[in-house]
Amino acid sequence: MSSRGPILGIDLGEKRIGLAVSDPDASIAFPVGFIVSRDRPKDLAALCEVVEERGIVRIVVGLPIHLDGRASPASQAARSFADALAEATGVPVDLLDERWTSQAAELALSESKGGRKKRREAVDAVAATLLLRVYLERQFPSQAPSE
Numbered sequence: 444m445s446s447r448g449p450i451l452g453i454d455l456g457e458k459r460i461g462l463a464v465s466d467p468d469a470s471i472a473f474p475v476g477f478i479v480s481r482d483r484p485k486d487l488a489a490l491c492e493v494v495e496e497r498g499i500v501r502i503v504v505g506l507p508i509h510l511d512g513r514a515s516p517a518s519q520a521a522r523s524f525a526d527a528l529a530e531a532t533g534v535p536v537d538l539l540d541e542r543w544t545s546q547a548a549e550l551a552l553s554e555s556k557g558g559r560k561k562r563r564e565a566v567d568a569v570a571a572t573l574l575l576r577v578y579l580e581r582q583f584p585s586q587a588p589s590e
Contacts, residue, residue: 449500461477478490
């Protein structure tokens with residue numbers, strides 16, 4: 444991956460699509476909320492707006508697979524959505540195994556205050572952020588923060 448710029452991370456859900464964006468140097472991922480999922484054409488139009496507004500140069504979509512590595516019906520739906528998103532935006536779209544992102548996001552938010560709905564909405568954006576962080580670390584290992 445040669446050109447730098449903001450990368451969009453997407454956690455697909457039936458009700459909400461969690462969003463995260465990197466900085467222009469693709470070194471930091473941060474949550475930017477979610478969009479309410481309505482139907483594919485409306486979801487794609489909303490994501491095209493995000494891509495345009497933020498100058499996104501690449502997108503990564505979470506690929507839901509079973510814990511044992513088997514594909515699921517949701518896997519095919521994510522692949523199909525990623526293909527449609529690439530066509531709609533003209534931006535390259537990658538898929539990344541997301542087996543642990545939602546669970547990690549829920550664990551990270553389990554202590555947060557607020558109602559269940561607020562936490563669920565936050566989980567979508569945090570899951571997208573975790574997904575994007577893993578993607579960035581794999582794409583740019585020399586930029587990964589040292590611990």
